[in-house]
Amino acid sequence: MEHAISSHIIIPLFSFFRHFLGTIFKPYQTYRELVKNTHPEESIYLFLLVMLYIGLASILRKGIDSGPLFLTLHFGKIFWGIVFTFIFSWGAIYFIGKLFGGTGEPKSLFLPWAYSLLPTLCWFILTSFFYYFLPPPRTTAITGQIFSVFYLAITLTIFYWKGVLYYLTLRFGHKLSVGRIILVSLIIFPLGILYSIYSYRLGIFRVPFI
Amino acid sequence: MRDDQLYEQLRKKMLDISAVPPQGVGPLTTPWKKMVPYVKTTPVKTLVLGGILSSIIIWLILGSALVKVVTFLQYGF
Numbered sequence: 001m002e003h004a005i006s007s008h009i010i011i012p013l014f015s016f017f018r019h020f021l022g023t024i025f026k027p028y029q030t031y032r033e034l035v036k037n038t039h040p041e042e043s044i045y046l047f048l049l050v051m052l053y054i055g056l057a058s059i060l061r062k063g064i065d066s067g068p069l070f071l072t073l074h075f076g077k078i079f080w081g082i083v084f085t086f087i088f089s090w091g092a093i094y095f096i097g098k099l100f101g102g103t104g105e106p107k108s109l110f111l112p113w114a115y116s117l118l119p120t121l122c123w124f125i126l127t128s129f130f131y132y133f134l135p136p137p138r139t140t141a142i143t144g145q146i147f148s149v150f151y152l153a154i155t156l157t158i159f160y161w162k163g164v165l166y167y168l169t170l171r172f173g174h175k176l177s178v179g180r181i182i183l184v185s186l187i188i189f190p191l192g193i194l195y196s197i198y199s200y201r202l203g204i205f206r207v208p209f210i
Numbered sequence: 211m212r213d214d215q216l217y218e219q220l221r222k223k224m225l226d227i228s229a230v231p232p233q234g235v236g237p238l239t240t241p242w243k244k245m246v247p248y249v250k251t252t253p254v255k256t257l258v259l260g261g262i263l264s265s266i267i268i269w270l271i272l273g274s275a276l277v278k279v280v281t282f283l284q285y286g287f
Contacts, residue, residue: 136284140274148280157261207286
């Protein structure tokens with residue numbers, strides 16, 4: 001019983017914290033480990049964080065006065081949207097990577113792609129924070145422009161972080177070279193844009209949680 | 211015994227290094243190999259600096275229209 005708790009709960013939790021920091025400070029080494037998929041259950045903590053964020057964001061966006069039923073429906077819509085988006089993008093990376101000579105299996109791509117949700121989560125948390133404390137719209141006054149440059153700098157930093165993790169997923173998960181990663185991206189990125197437009201039209205996401 | 215541990219560590223390191231083939235980007239291989247160590251060793255500084263420079267360049271290009279882009283992004287969550 002104690003061995004089961006430590007091996008399935010505590011060790012993956014420590015592993016999650018270590019890999020969380022690793023994706024920031026040592027992404028290459030961390031992704032070499034993640035590809036080995038030693039503790040896939042550590043992804044549960046990642047998805048718990050995502051669920052916690054969705055709950056807080058639902059309250060922030062819709063207001064706590066909108067009622068528990070409405071908030072639950074909104075939470076459910078976003079949650080299943082994120083689950084479907086993850087599975088869709090994971091599958092796309094696997095199949096399109098295979099088309100270009102990738103040798104990875106779905107399980108070797110699972111943890112690397114799951115951890116690439118961390119920049120996405122950070123951006124959404126940051127945007128929610130600024131939505132609450134400095135709600136849009138921004139003005140063209142000098143203070144509005146300074147904040148816009150500051151916000152865009154953080155957004156682009158997180159975006160580049162996401163780009164690095166996406167690159168490492170394909171590099172270590174599928175063992176692809178840069179040239180082939182670019183070819184895979186030429187197919188995946190337009191698919192992602194179409195998916196984003198589709199999910200916006202359905203009212204699930206404004207910016208997709210990819 | 212100590213030599214065996216060292217050998218195992220070296221072997222593990224060699225297996226890690228050879229897990230993926232060496233990177234080649236055609237004529238861009240040299241600048242690529244100069245850029246990658248910065249991302250490997252100091253990713254935070256490199257990405258933050260890249261973000262700041264990119265946002266300043268975009269502001270210089272778009273001017274006050276940047277405000278509309280940021281407003282759109284702020285409604286994005």
